[in-house]
Amino acid sequence: MQNEFLLVITTYPSQEQAKTLAHELVEAKLAACVQISQAVTSVYEWQGQICEEQEFALHIKCLTHHYNAIEQLLSKLHPYDVPELIALPVTQGLPAYFDWIKETTQP
Structure with a gap:
């Protein structure tokens, strides 16, 4: 089971855009x-300026072998030049939940 599952994190500037990506990922069986999340405040530096924006965080539960396809889809749909995209390996969890992830992401 090690390295078989990922929690992928990204953010979007609007809830509508976040929902669009979420639906695309689930419908494509990539997640x-x-x-x-509800709106969060992000403070960051971009092009030499300190920025403060509201964003919506997404937690994507998926199989490791779907990461490349998720990255490609996100890169195509995301409005940011450099979107946040972080993948964390999931090594512990409820076996039935892991089974559900496998079942729902099969073509």
Whole structure:
């Protein structure tokens, strides 16, 4: 099971755009579930300026072998020049939940 599952994190500037990506990922069977947070405030430096924006965080539950396709889809749909895209390996969890991820991401 090690390195078989990922939690992929990204952010979007609007809830509507976040929902669009979430639906695309689940419908394409690249993710079993995508959780979209309430608005969060992000403070960051971009092009030499300190920025403060509201964003919506997405937590994408998927199989490791779907990461490249997720990255390609996100790169195509994301409005940012350099979107946040972080993948964390999931090594522990409820076996039934992992089974569900596998089942729902099969073509």
